[in-house]
Amino acid sequence: MKTKAVRLYGTNNLKLEEFELPEIKEDEILAHVISNSICMSTYKAVVQGAKHKRVPKNIATHPTIMGHEFAGIIVKVGDKWKNAFQEGQKFAIQPALNYKGSPYAPGYSYEFFGGNATYMIIPNEVMELGYLLDYQGEAFYEASLAEPMSCVIGGFHANYHTVTGKYIHNMGIVEGGKMALLAGVGPMGLGAIDYALHCDRRPSLLVVTDIDEERIKRAQSLFTVEEAAKCGVKLIYVNTKNVKNVTAYLNELSGGTGYDDVFVYAPVRSVIEGADKILGRDGCLNFFAGPTDTQFSAEVNFYNIHYTPTHIMGSTGGNDDDMRESLEMSAEGLINPAVMITHIGGMDSVIDTVKNLPSIPGGKKLIYTNINMELTAISDFSEKGKGDPVFAQLAKIIDKHNGLWSAEAEKYLLNHITH
The missing domain is CATH 3.40.50.720 (NAD(P)-binding Rossmann-like Domain)
Incomplete structure (x- = not known):
């Protein structure tokens, strides 16, 4: 299956590419990524390249997919995990694997496993650790933001x-x-x-x-x-x-x-x-x-x-129990991760967003990986809506939700922005 992803080849060397994923092994899972929020940790990995402790030394020939705050839908399940996971199931991931003492993690270390992608392969260790988490909520952005x-x-x-x-x-x-x-x-x-x-x-x-x-x-x-x-x-x-x-x-x-x-x-x-x-x-x-x-x-x-x-x-990062608590509290409406989000963008905006992250004001930058959209501040939707009916409607939805991103806004965006 073809995927489109942003990959790291070296210090400050990011490329948006389309390439073929290998067939999954019996202990792997193929997944469709819907959303990924951009973390300052990704910026740090990009500016440090192979010097970063989570980034492999051979990225020039085996580039890694960036992004670790992602959510999506399971597409295909290897035989080993068919009794635990189903096709069509929504998921979130606890990316702090620390598998057998290794610093490797999605979004830094894996050639086919990261959030800034349309499709990716989840390796066996994630399921072994219990870090592929079922998500019952409505909006994918909440599952993405469960990590931060x-x-x-x-x-x-x-x-x-x-x-x-x-x-x-x-x-x-x-x-x-x-x-x-x-x-x-x-x-x-x-x-x-x-x-x-x-x-x-x-x-x-x-x-x-x-x-x-x-x-x-x-x-x-x-x-x-x-x-x-x-x-x-x-x-x-x-x-x-x-x-x-x-x-x-x-x-x-x-x-x-x-x-x-x-x-x-x-x-x-x-x-x-x-x-x-x-x-x-x-x-x-x-x-x-x-x-x-x-x-x-x-x-x-x-x-x-x-x-x-x-x-x-x-303290840095959380564990799988913290992720589950976040997902449960979000699903119950006890917390609203949307308070973190100030910008929305598509896959084509990832590279510029990551490279310039420290100089972009506001909070979290949320990427929908299956659309093309310039990174846009939510506060600018109304102005942009003067010449674009999609943004005009998004601005109305934002106003309904106290100026915040919402499940309603996500659904409208994914149904009306060109893929």
């Missing part, structure tokens, strides 16, 4: 707190505690706000900071203080650009005791050092945002680590 949401969820689960006098770590955020999300209104931060308000273990205080007023206003419109109060959470947004002494102000908001859980969503030294200064007793700082600089560092207070005691950790 699982990273957020995994971060909440990875935080830990101690029991005085005992060698015990209590995993997860403090229920009813004080939480701060720093640089917290980007796409992952919005997912974190959503999860913090609607998960089964919520903080009593949630302080969200950033320096971009427009992004803060968008977050305020998506997650209002009133809605948070109904969830039992006091939500406070702070533009730290306008605050002279950020540490003092944030500590004042905490009641002077500091925060139990602090998440850092930008790899900025000053933000990390500020996070360290607002930790309360037994507070846990989660450095969530991965830097590209291998020498990136920041100063922390080791006096507090020893005597308070505070904890500093990092």
Whole structure:
């Protein structure tokens, strides 16, 4: 079967190509990809090429398909898995395989397995691990975004707190505690706000900071203080650009005791050092945002680590349980991953989007791999609709859903954009 895919041949060397897939083996599955959201991790793999730990050394002759936040439909099942999966079944994938200690993962390492493709082959190890996940929801984008949401969820689960006098770590955020999300209104931060308000273990205080007023206003419109109060959470947004002494102000908001859980969503030294200064007793700082600089560092207070005691950790990715939680919460309407999405595009926009990702404003860029469409900000649909009836109708649908992407918008797009 022919597929069209974006493949990596070397540093900054991406190509959109059509080629023949081999016949699947008895332990493989052929799948039709519908959606893939673009991750900053893909950009990092492209700029590093074979130097990236997940990218094979032989990509010049065996290029790998990019993209790991994907969802689609199973087309053909090898004999080994016929009792577990069916043709026509919707799926999502947990891409953090770590199979037998290997760093290889879809979207980085496989010649025929990745999200920026029309068709792909799912290898045996994915099913062996239980990482090919059944998806019962309506919209494919929710299944695509289950991966980044699982990273957020995994971060909440990875935080830990101690029991005085005992060698015990209590995993997860403090229920009813004080939480701060720093640089917290980007796409992952919005997912974190959503999860913090609607998960089964919520903080009593949630302080969200950033320096971009427009992004803060968008977050305020998506997650209002009133809605948070109904969830039992006091939500406070702070533009730290306008605050002279950020540490003092944030500590004042905490009641002077500091925060139990602090998440850092930008790899900025000053933000990390500020996070360290607002930790309360037994507070846990989660450095969530991965830097590209291998020498990136920041100063922390080791006096507090020893005597308070505070904890500093990092988390990246989620596991299959986090993915399942994301899929289930999305299907039940408890969280809405669409808050992350700001741009929509087709397969022909993938290369430019990946290469220029750091300079494209907004949140998640969602790709529908079976259509051609210039990457377009959802906020620009109305203007573009003045000369295009499809975008005019999409703009109306977006307005119906509080300015967000939706299952209705996805269905309309896939039925009306030329394939």
